[in-house]
Amino acid sequence: MKIHRFLFWIIPVFLCIFLLFCHFYTTTENSLNQTAGRTSVTKVEAPRVALTFDDGPNARYTPLLLEGLRKRNIHATFFLLGENILKNKELLLRMQKDGHLIGCHTWSHVQLDKISPSSANREILKTNSLIYHITGTYPTCLRPPYGAWKKDLELPVTMLPVFWDVDTLDWQSQNPENILDIVRKNVQDGSIILMHDSYDSSVRAALAITDELTEKGYDFVTADQLLDP
Ligand SMILES: [Zn+2]
Known part of the structure; x- marks a missing residue:
């Protein structure tokens, strides 16, 4: 009975932590990609x-x-x-x-x-x-x-x-x-x-x-x- 109650709380908590981690990882990667993108398209000044x-x-x-x-x-x-x-x-x-x-x-x-x-x-x-x-x-x-x-x-x-x-x-x-x-x-x-x-x-x-x-x-x-x- 006690184990059931424990699992009842711990599973959603882990799920939330996992989702937060995924969100953070995706945001960081997008930001890095955008920075890299900006760098790669910087126009070189013509003489x-x-x-x-x-x-x-x-x-x-x-x-x-x-x-x-x-x-x-x-x-x-x-x-x-x-x-x-x-x-x-x-x-x-x-x-x-x-x-x-x-x-x-x-x-x-x-x-x-x-x-x-x-x-x-x-x-x-x-x-x-x-x-x-x-x-x-x-x-x-x-x-x-x-x-x-x-x-x-x-x-x-x-x-x-x-x-x-x-x-x-x-x-x-x-x-x-x-x-x-x-x-x-x-x-x-x-x-x-x-x-x-x-x-x-x-x-x-x-x-x-x-x-x-x-x-x-x-x-x-x-x-x-x-x-x-
Ligand atoms: Zn002259």
């Missing part, structure tokens, strides 16, 4: 690169470049000369509409450390104002011609100087294959590539670069995204 074009806009070659970039959904950076903007205002609107970054390359391609501070100010501010007048956006990036930045230049606006690490020398060779070779040998994650949309060879090379680097897994971004994350 990024910025294509930059100086000295434009060019009435003949910039439209070809913009067309090619638009088809590929690639965003680039254009450092414009004020004196070239005047006759190509519609190209700025197209650049803006297509999501490219527009920066300043001075008004008349001057070497900023070789002229007076007031002339340097005028060269930059006059170009910035014209870009703002056309696009409604005031440029914040500047590519100093010849890479000659004047660090102590006091400007009434803050400009981010944008240099480069891959110089394609496209103006010199005017040869797409040579330009591609230079990029292949020097490009890395975070590279800023210097080109000029003033030559047919540069446009062809630039589009080939976008195709080749996209194939290799690179993402094309505007220059400010590499300098000011």
